[in-house]
Amino acid sequence: MISTGKTLQVDAHGRLKHFLTIDGLERELLINILDTAESFAGVGERAVKKVPLLRGKTIVNLFFEPSTRTRTTFELAAKRLSADVLNINASTSSTTKGESLLDTLRTLEAMHCDMFVVRHAQSGAAHFIARHAAPHISVINGGDGRHAHPTQAMLDMFTIRRHKGDFASLKVAIVGDVAHSRVARSQIHALTTLGAAQVRIVAPRTLVPPGVESLGVTVHQHLRAGLAGADVVILLRLQNERMQGALLPSSHEYFQYYGVTEEKLAVADPDAIVMHPGPLNRGVEIDSDVADGPRSVILRQVSYGIAIRMAVMSMAIGSHAAAERELS
Amino acid sequence: MRMRISGARVVDPANGVNEITDVTIFDGRVQSVGKVPDGFDAERVLDASGLVLIPGIVDLRARLREPGAEHKATIASESCAAARGGITTLCCPPDTDPIIDTPAVAELIHQRATASGHARVEVLGALTRNLDGRNIAEMGALKEAGCLGVSNAMQPVSDTEVMRRAMEYAATFGLTVFVNAEDPWLARDRLVHDGAVGTRLGLPGIPEIAESIGVARELLLVEQTGTRTHFCHLSTGPAVDMVRDARSHGLPVSADVAIHQLLLTEADVGSFDGYCHVRPPLRSLDDRARLRAGVRAGVLGSICSDHQPHELDAKLKPFSETEPGISALDSLLALVLGLVYDDELTLPQAVAALTSGPAATLGIDRGTLSAGAAADVCLFDPEEQWVLDDASMQSRGHNTPFKGHTCKGRVRCTLVGGRVVFESQPV
Numbered sequence: 168m169i170s171t172g173k174t175l176q177v178d179a180h181g182r183l184k185h186f187l188t189i190d191g192l193e194r195e196l197l198i199n200i201l202d203t204a205e206s207f208a209g210v211g212e213r214a215v216k217k218v219p220l221l222r223g224k225t226i227v228n229l230f231f232e233p234s235t236r237t238r239t240t241f242e243l244a245a246k247r248l249s250a251d252v253l254n255i256n257a258s259t260s261s262t263t264k265g266e267s268l269l270d271t272l273r274t275l276e277a278m279h280c281d282m283f284v285v286r287h288a289q290s291g292a293a294h295f296i297a298r299h300a301a302p303h304i305s306v307i308n309g310g311d312g313r314h315a316h317p318t319q320a321m322l323d324m325f326t327i328r329r330h331k332g333d334f335a336s337l338k339v340a341i342v343g344d345v346a347h348s349r350v351a352r353s354q355i356h357a358l359t360t361l362g363a364a365q366v367r368i369v370a371p372r373t374l375v376p377p378g379v380e381s382l383g384v385t386v387h388q389h390l391r392a393g394l395a396g397a398d399v400v401i402l403l404r405l406q407n408e409r410m411q412g413a414l415l416p417s418s419h420e421y422f423q424y425y426g427v428t429e430e431k432l433a434v435a436d437p438d439a440i441v442m443h444p445g446p447l448n449r450g451v452e453i454d455s456d457v458a459d460g461p462r463s464v465i466l467r468q469v470s471y472g473i474a475i476r477m478a479v480m481s482m483a484i485g486s487h488a489a490a491e492r493e494l495s
Numbered sequence: 496m497r498m499r500i501s502g503a504r505v506v507d508p509a510n511g512v513n514e515i516t517d518v519t520i521f522d523g524r525v526q527s528v529g530k531v532p533d534g535f536d537a538e539r540v541l542d543a544s545g546l547v548l549i550p551g552i553v554d555l556r557a558r559l560r561e562p563g564a565e566h567k568a569t570i571a572s573e574s575c576a577a578a579r580g581g582i583t584t585l586c587c588p589p590d591t592d593p594i595i596d597t598p599a600v601a602e603l604i605h606q607r608a609t610a611s612g613h614a615r616v617e618v619l620g621a622l623t624r625n626l627d628g629r630n631i632a633e634m635g636a637l638k639e640a641g642c643l644g645v646s647n648a649m650q651p652v653s654d655t656e657v658m659r660r661a662m663e664y665a666a667t668f669g670l671t672v673f674v675n676a677e678d679p680w681l682a683r684d685r686l687v688h689d690g691a692v693g694t695r696l697g698l699p700g701i702p703e704i705a706e707s708i709g710v711a712r713e714l715l716l717v718e719q720t721g722t723r724t725h726f727c728h729l730s731t732g733p734a735v736d737m738v739r740d741a742r743s744h745g746l747p748v749s750a751d752v753a754i755h756q757l758l759l760t761e762a763d764v765g766s767f768d769g770y771c772h773v774r775p776p777l778r779s780l781d782d783r784a785r786l787r788a789g790v791r792a793g794v795l796g797s798i799c800s801d802h803q804p805h806e807l808d809a810k811l812k813p814f815s816e817t818e819p820g821i822s823a824l825d826s827l828l829a830l831v832l833g834l835v836y837d838d839e840l841t842l843p844q845a846v847a848a849l850t851s852g853p854a855a856t857l858g859i860d861r862g863t864l865s866a867g868a869a870a871d872v873c874l875f876d877p878e879e880q881w882v883l884d885d886a887s888m889q890s891r892g893h894n895t896p897f898k899g900h901t902c903k904g905r906v907r908c909t910l911v912g913g914r915v916v917f918e919s920q921p922v
Binding site: 175190267268269287289290291292294295299311312313314315349352376377378379381382 | 689690691692693694695696697698699700702766767808811812813814815816
């Protein structure tokens with residue numbers, strides 16, 4: 168009935184057109200993104216932090232949910248590629264006047280942009296925009312509802328590859344509110360596609376989504392069992408709203424049983440790395456000793472995020488350029 | 496007028512008829528099925544060889560959008576589309592705007608339908624005033640205005656005491672209560688079936704037990720009150736089992752299933768296909784199999800369209816912002832026949848679920864070709880193939896995931912009370 172994640176995102180030649188979800192993408196493409204990001208990773212350390220790849224292109228950050236860090240990294244990535252950037256904070260714009268998403272899209276298209284980076288509170292919003300956008304426009308999903316945050320997952324994979332090497336031997340534990348997490352879903356797809364040995368989720372029953380085993384993970388209800396021998400520990404942010412609505416009694420109890428401390432990490436692999444997409448809730452999902460400790464790679468994740476976004480943006484706009492050349 | 500329809504395969508499950516034979520109609524009523532009476536001088540003869548003749552379809556639930564949402568559709572447009580689909584009686588739930596909780600609204604709808612002159616329209620009145628789930632509606636007046644039953648449409652009646660009293664009051668007037676059985680808290684703000692697909696898409700899911708708990712509560716209330724109760728649009732296997740057990744214990748309950756639930760599953764939501772956003776949601780393969788078995792066993796006595804036409808914009812949004820519902824009048828017969836061609840149902844089972852079953856639930860003397868019955872008739876070509884698309888759809892709403900589907904089976908002629916309300920080409 169509707170095209171699968173793969174055929175909407177990838178053109179007939181296997182090139183990335185839109186980047187909406189990891190679900191349905193092939194391992195080779197994910198490796199390609201990681202390798203492309205490697206080549207951009209050095210750019211940020213140079214004196215002139217720019218490459219001219221996307222000069223003359225206009226990238227629109229279309230953010231319907233507030234975000235500082237994600238939007239800033241997309242903006243930095245676009246500017247390092249020499250693109251022009253337009254930031255639309257749709258929570259203060261005409262959408263609050265009742266303009267439909269489709270009308271917002273058409274208005275922006277009339278301004279001749281090449282790419283939308285979209286963050287939206289509803290799952291499927293990025294797919295919707297990709298389906299309805301003019302053919303020359305690429306769409307990057309900056310996070311849609313609970314569904315996907317593919318660039319975050321790719322920077323997490325980049326981090327893992329940089330610090331732990333090949334995925335095949337790795338035991339990865341994702342700890343926290345998987346049920347409401349678009350980051351977790353994308354990470355799970357990426358880890359299983361890249362061939363991680365074990366992907367575990369660790370959470371109380373109320374935060375485990377139904378049928379999650381079908382995504383290729385094992386489910387643990389107890390932190391120590393979930394962390395045993397883990398090479399990579401990924402922590403998810405616990406939002407304050409979860410303490411209402413009968414899912415959790417208090418952040419205090421969550422920290423007791425699911426908060427990661429040095430003591431709890433003792434059962435993990437001695438060389439385990441600790442990751443977190445940020446922002447941190449110290450004393451809820453993570454203890455300060457761990458956040459600031461030797462195993463934490465949290466700050467590196469942020470810098471890798473720029474390289475990954477540069478990679479994805481240049482690949483997507485590059486595919487359109489290549490396709491246009493083929494047609495002419 | 497005296498009409499003879501000759502040579503059709505007549506399928507009238509209410510009377511156990513399934514054979515090629517002749518039908519005569521006189522003065523708006525069926526005169527005979529079988530040997531033509533001696534001396535019957537037909538003014539019009541339809542040569543129906545190769546065609547199938549069934550009682551006009553009785554569609555238990557179709558939203559006509561009038562009054563209140565005429566930008567989506569009107570009684571005239573939808574009753575016309577119905578007639579073209581072989582549907583001769585439509586039953587409209589009370590969630591119009593204004594709600595059918597006063598006789599005036601029921602009368603308005605009846606008048607508009609009569610003026611339009613296509614399919615007949617019956618209405619269900621409100622169970623509670625304004626469908627608020629707190630104060631019971633004036634069911635006596637609604638019955639007198641012609642309401643065939645009462646319903647709270649998709650609005651919950653969370654207060655069990657209110658539901659009990661509403662059912663008792665309905666029983667006082669001999670009204671059947673049509674229920675949307677769903678635990679409101681388990682379903683609140685949720686969209687799809689609670690399972691692997693919902694998890695993958697990051698869409699909040701309604702668990703199967705939301706329906707089971709709703710059905711269980713209502714069945715216990717039926718046991719207590721003895722009120723005739725009909726379960727609308729069941730979507731889960733467990734609910735079918737519960738209704739089957741209740742019926743075997745003699746409880747006065749019936750149930751229907753929407754045609755899309757017999758064909759689609761949660762997987763069809765695919766990559767956020769808003770055309771598959773329905774309420775209750777599309778469920779698992781196992782549920783679909785058990786719903787089909789429920790139709791075969793007669794537990795689900797009716798298949799309805801659950802017709803919900805929408806304007807284009809209602810579906811042109813991210814999934815959670817789309818309005819639920821499928822425009823289904825145009826495709827009801829063809830999709831049900833598809834189940835026959837796939838050996839899921841026999842033709843008599845399918846026809847019963849579209850005619851005698853729903854008529855019995857509504858308590859009306861239709862859905863049969865008994866001698867003396869109103870001549871509401873559907874004559875269709877079982878072999879004709881056609882594509883469901885914007886050009887072929889007659890309803891004002893084109894919101895269907897079946898667009899592009901090749902249908903097999905097309906209506907050639909529809910009669911209401913012996914009068915031709917649709918004819919694709921002179922038969």
